[in-house]
Amino acid sequence: MEQSKKKISVIGSGIGGLAIAVRLAVKGHEVQVFESNCYPGGKADEFSVSGFRFDKGPSLLTMPEKIDELFYLAGKNPKDYFSYSSINESCRYFYDDGVIIRGFTDAKLFSEEIFKISNIPKKDTIEYLRKNAFIFKTTNHLFLEKSLHKLKTYFSVKVFLSALKIPWLNLFSSMDRINSKKFFDKKIVQIFNRFATYNGSDPYLAPAVLNSISNLEFNRGAFFADKGMSTIPKSLYKLALELGVKFNFNSFVDQIKVSNGKIEGLAIKDAFIAADIVVCNTDIYFVYNKLLAKQFRLNYKKDQPRSSSAIIFYWGINKVFKQLQIHNILFSKNYKEEFECIRGGNEIYSDPTVYINITSKRIKSDAPKQSENWFVMINVPHNSNQDWDKLILKSRKEIISKINRVLNCNIEDNILFERVVDPRNIETDTHSFKGALYGTSSNTRMSAFFRHPNFSKNIKGLYFCGGSVHPGGG
Secondary structure, three states, X not given: OOOOOOEEEEEOOEHHHHHHHXXXXXXXXXXXXXXXXXXXXXXXXXXXXXXXXXXXXXXXXOOOHXXXXXXXXXXXXXXXXXXXXXXXXXXXXXXXXXXXXXXXXXXXXXXXXXXXXXXXXXXXXXXXXXXXXXXXXXXXXXXXXXXXXXXXXXXXXHHHHHHHOHHHOOOOOEHHHHHHHHOOOHHHHHHHHHHHHHXXXXXXXXXXXHHHHHHHHHOOOEEEXXXXXXXHHHHHHHHHHHOOOEEEOOOOOOEEEEEOOEEEEEEEOOEEEEOOEEXXXXXXXXXXXXXXXXXXXXXXXXXXXXXXXXXXXXXXXXXXXXXXXXXXXXXXXXXXXXXXXXXXXXXXXXXXXXXXXXXXXXXXXXXXXXXXXXXXXXXXXXXXXXXXXXXXXXXXXXXXXXXXXXXXXXXXXXXXEEEEEOHHHHHHHHOOHHHOOOOEOOOOOOHHHHOEOOEOOOXXXXXXXXXXXXXXXO
16 A cells, blocks of 8 residues: 555454554554444454353454554553453363363473373473474464565565475374374364364364464463453554544445446445545455445355354353363364364254353453353354254254263253354354355465455455455454
8 A cells, every 4th residue: 555645444343444444544544444333343242131241252362462563553552451461271171081181371381281181291292382383483474464465475585484494384284184193192182173263174174384373372372351352342443533543333335436447435325435445344255245346246256165153152150160261172072073064064063062261250240249151152064054043952952961961060050141143143243254254264275375365456445354364364
């Protein structure tokens, strides 16, 4: 983008849209945000009922310095807007045979935990985590900070040096293949395979370079938003307002207007909003098939494989479970079979891996006294017109059965409140095509190159941000 002052319209006020609005406002541009909901934040919203507060979406915070950076760019102290603290366990892992593994965020402590449980030498775990840190450091500049879709990217010294290290980046093996080769205990393999789900992928297909995701938790640390994840968009919204960004809520964009291959502005009801640049913080499929004229729709392949989705139960629980942490995983007995079921696309696995997030462990006001707010999630296929009402009933039954078996309780007796979200809600509420949480999947080694760039090659002044475009979510 040129540095002269531009009129810029941002479609969508998820965290990506808020972040780009802040960055552009800092550079002196005139920025407007158009949001179809009545609030900012996208998936990172919250709701409260009967004394329980729930974060609707994202629950684990890593790399909080990227949030701090936005405030520093604006000359502000991030602590005046948003606070977070480190947690010593990124997750607690439960298995059907009664084994519990604590996922310490300190690599040394975690290696000791693994040795205690599985007798895997501590040096093996440390070496594995160091290798993942090396992969992350090597690929970070290319995959996260630069565009793979611009020729000039490949002529930089950093990219050249990264290319020399390709033989050591595990690009040509799957996550599971590398993890199974490194660790003889299937429980430990399962822990590291799980990081594929951070961008909706399958560890038996996804390239092993994605093992580097574990570096964020075990080498760099995991964090907790002190007043809930929804305070991230709230703080960025406040900052954006102070920088002069104008927000338009309940504003449904009808069309992105293009003339002679260049952005003209937005059509919203009977109004036309002139713009030099448009940034879309919404699913790329929605942009091409709903917001652009028909001649542009062939520029995006809708048949690219989608990432997984989720069924989420929000439960108000009238009991405190001391064996649980903020983040908890109750693993399935057969992880490979579970992912094969998700890949099949039509069914819910009979023994799903269950994720339970309980923010009231840290934020006492998130639940009444002697109670807890449970965010309970399983990975499921994206929406392909399955009978979700039937699948929700089945998944609820399987989840409750698993919780009762692993935690030795009768959890149904403790549920005071329940709300359910499925791929249909995710699709309609967040404009995520087929309810896929992360746009296209990352199940091949070329996935990063096939993911849509964050700019249009055919329309000057059209840009994109968010999980469905490069570099992706997770």
